[in-house]
Amino acid sequence: xxxxxxxxxxxxxxxxxxxxxxxxxxxxxxxxxxxxxxxxxxxxxxxxxxxxxxxxxxxxxxxxxxxxxxxxxxxxxxxxxxxxxxxxxxxxxxxxxxxxxxxxxxxxxxxxxxxxxxxxxxxxxxxxxxxxxxxxxxxxxxxxxxxxxxxxxxxxxxxxxxxxxxxxxxxxxxxxxxxxxxxxxxxxxxxxxxxxxxxxxxxxxxxxxxxxxxxxxxxxxxxxxxxxxxxxxxxxxxxxxxxxxxxxxxxxxxxxxxxxxxxxxxxxxxxxxxxxxxxxxxxxxxxxxxxxxxxxxxxxxxxxxxxxxxxxxxxxxxxxxxxxxxxxxxxxxxxxxxxxxxxxxxxxx
Ligand code: MRU
Numbered sequence: 001x002x003x004x005x006x007x008x009x010x011x012x013x014x015x016x017x018x019x020x021x022x023x024x025x026x027x028x029x030x031x032x033x034x035x036x037x038x039x040x041x042x043x044x045x046x047x048x049x050x051x052x053x054x055x056x057x058x059x060x061x062x063x064x065x066x067x068x069x070x071x072x073x074x075x076x077x078x079x080x081x082x083x084x085x086x087x088x089x090x091x092x093x094x095x096x097x098x099x100x101x102x103x104x105x106x107x108x109x110x111x112x113x114x115x116x117x118x119x120x121x122x123x124x125x126x127x128x129x130x131x132x133x134x135x136x137x138x139x140x141x142x143x144x145x146x147x148x149x150x151x152x153x154x155x156x157x158x159x160x161x162x163x164x165x166x167x168x169x170x171x172x173x174x175x176x177x178x179x180x181x182x183x184x185x186x187x188x189x190x191x192x193x194x195x196x197x198x199x200x201x202x203x204x205x206x207x208x209x210x211x212x213x214x215x216x217x218x219x220x221x222x223x224x225x226x227x228x229x230x231x232x233x234x235x236x237x238x239x240x241x242x243x244x245x246x247x248x249x250x251x252x253x254x255x256x257x258x259x260x261x262x263x264x265x266x267x268x269x270x271x272x273x274x275x276x277x278x279x280x281x282x283x284x285x286x287x288x289x290x291x292x293x294x295x296x297x298x299x300x301x302x303x304x305x306x307x308x309x310x311x312x313x314x315x316x317x318x319x320x321x322x323x324x325x326x327x328x329x330x331x332x333x334x335x336x337x338x339x340x341x342x343x344x345x346x347x348x349x
Pocket of ligand 1: 048049050051094158159160161162165166170171172198236237238239249250251315
């Protein structure tokens with residue numbers, strides 16, 4: 001099968017996704033015709049990355065509309081609420097999931113629809129709109145962020161924030177990609193990102209495909225390279241950013257932020273406004289997903305830790321805003337005090 005143009009695509013009532021669990025050794029495409037299947041794809045990380053999760057949830061809601069046999073708008077709404085409840089359980093940290101589901105429910109309750117079928121069609125249009133907007137938003141963020149990168153810079157990044165983490169293009173990796181397209185000579189140091197190795201598997205693969213010079217490093221090597229003066233600037237993503245600029249992102253991002261500050265290196269999360277949660281005053285209120293302990297004790301099914309050992313496996317951590325130089329959004333770069341600047345960039349939507 002040919003490669004998909006995007007991380008996920010809608011084809012006549014079927015959602016196709018690149019299976020990110022098997023990259024880069026295998027390129028496989030999964031197809032889904034039910035919202036339950038989409039919820040499972042999000043939970044098992046066939047698809048991952050906050051904006052991609054949001055777009056998948058949008059298509060999941062569109063599938064729920066098609067699955068429902070309801071004849072009336074009110075019966076259809078009841079089925080959609082049930083689907084929303086299942087999708088909401090799939091992963092707790094990325095706010096894009098809840099943002100997209102709420103947006104789809106608002107579409108469904110729009111009074112201008114005359115029939116259940118009108119609602120079904122509107123849901124498909126809205127899900128496609130979420131996906132298309134995501135690509136455009138990434139390109140705008142990339143333009144703002146690339147202005148921070150100088151010719152010759154070496155950039156550190158964590159996890160995967162490339163085209164695979166969104167519908168297309170990328171957030172933090174989109175910024176790096178844009179700088180490369182602008183002809184800047186750059187190098188990237190990519191943290192491997194234990195436990196699921198998104199950096200080693202996905203970021204390294206994407207950067208190599210784009211022709212960008214990448215060096216893969218173990219997570220615990222980043223401090224060494226920072227102290228040696230090798231790193232000029234850090235770009236990371238976010239799964240949810242609170243009103244005060246505290247940034248939840250892939251586990252290990254906090255360490256990158258602290259080490260960057262210690263070494264005088266600018267640290268920029270790249271965050272679409274759909275990932276900013278102004279309802280939470282600070283990052284302590286962001287729910288942190290705890291995942292299966294086998295992600296820590298095994299790699300690809302091969303166990304290396306002693307049987308019976310206790311395991312902690314938080315999927316995300318919170319970098320307090322004091323370590324954040326600025327937050328790149330599609331509406332410009334927010335600088336401290338973030339309480340003020342984030343409100344402004346969100347309002348510009
Ligand atoms: O667990 P994942 O792979 O979904 O985590 C992804 C990240 O932490 C990304 O940095 C974040 O979603 C922003 S990506 C565009």
